[in-house]
Amino acid sequence: MKKRLVLTFLKETVEKPITYHLVKDYDLMVNILSAKIEPNEEGRLVVEISGKKENLSQGMDYLRDLGVSVQPLASDVRWNEERCTHCTACIPICSSQALVVDRKTMIVSFNPDFCILCGLCLRACPYQAIEIMF
């Protein structure tokens, strides 16, 4: 089983080696897609976690017990189709190809499953059509 998650830490938990515990104690494979961790600040990890279903669920319980907020990745990114003008400024910026353009129609679309929350599109989009909520 595989899940893409956004983990938000309180500043008190930032210094705990939680990735280590997920790997060692729960036999989970943790792939860090993006991270923002600073001492004494709220931190955020975007991860892809895979492993046995029961291990995953126990691992998540461990995180919640520590006060880490666990959210599925997709719910955090919003592509506002109404605001998008299909200009394609985001296309070369989006390395994970979550934002793609159909070359025939030149219409842009967004696939949240491919998004790694790098946030580069936020700056590249002139129409404020993409929002990331944490």
Add this chain to the structure above:
Amino acid sequence: MTKTIAEINERIKKGEAVVVTAEEIIDLVDKKGVHQVAKEVDVVTTATFGPMCSSGIYFNFGHSKPRIKAQKAWLNNVPAYAGLAAVDLYLGATELAENDPANTVYPGAFRYGGGHIIEELVSGKDIRMKVVSYGTDCYPKKELSTWLNIHDLNEAVLFNPRNCYQNYNVAVNLSNKVIYTYLGTLLPRLGNANYCSAGQLSPLLNDPLYLTIGIGTRIFLCGGIGYVAWQGTQHNPNVARGENQVPKRAGGTLAVIGDLKQMEPAWLRGVSMTGYGVTLAVGIGVPIPMLNEEICRFVAVRDEEILAPVVDYSKAYPEREPDVLAEVSYSQLKSGKIKINGKEVPTGGLSSYAKARQIANILKEWIIKGDFLLTEPVQRLPSVETNITIKPLKERGER
């Protein structure tokens, strides 16, 4: 075989006019040839949708009681130009809000400014207006703060001194750091290449010598009816051209005008360019009357035949150096990657081809239905027979 605009208008009124878009005409000419298509087709619709900084609105907000002569004015805290008559204001698309941090925290987000207010006005939203004045015997009021709505304004007019650029630079970044430009975010070491033209659909690329588009040409302007008012600022007919007469550099431009009250937010949108500023995206559609075979050859131009210069925006552009790294066609640009210095570079657009296509089709429908007649230009735009070129500024310390 030649036609006149009057003859074409008669056919439009009778519902007999044959109208196609500048995209559709390409295949038609391929299949049937210029001679046949020039006879069969009456009008070709062209269009573009993209950020156009030299844009803005003027309006008259009506006289207060007692009267005020606006000396300074703000709309949602964005300054408007009040150096006109008492209650006339001009709001430019790139104006920033008074408290915008701009690039002090680099790169600035520029989330709100003149372009966004224009979009909000057109959407019917109320806008807070503040006005101050020194007071006169005939205009005694010194301060005013009220809500404005587009429906309450006497006149509200979009007047853009420069739109519809005939071709434009493709921007790249040769430096080692990300740069933020009016052509978007440019990743270091040729990380991406951004362009801004509708190419084969773009109005002035389909009328490269300005044979039909001139002062007084009726156009689709942001969902309403507008007109070409003049050549745009920086209009530069004497740039390098290909054998097909299409400019290979930024060439001609249009100044356009139209009733803001007719417009729709889908075709007029506030733009935030990270690290650069705010602006306005404008949607324009221009009909080209099929007067003869020469015009038919021009409107059949295709992306492969339109070349744009690739320019380094980390050094050559800001330093006003003339260096061009390469010339690439719009078909290469629209394919998603181009080759520069042997490197494959992904491309992004600032101009929406999807929206340009929609506009060309709307204008086509208007003409087919008989709702939109063509106009004879009152005067031609300066073209290659003039000696007009664009002059750089010579800074000088003495008069």
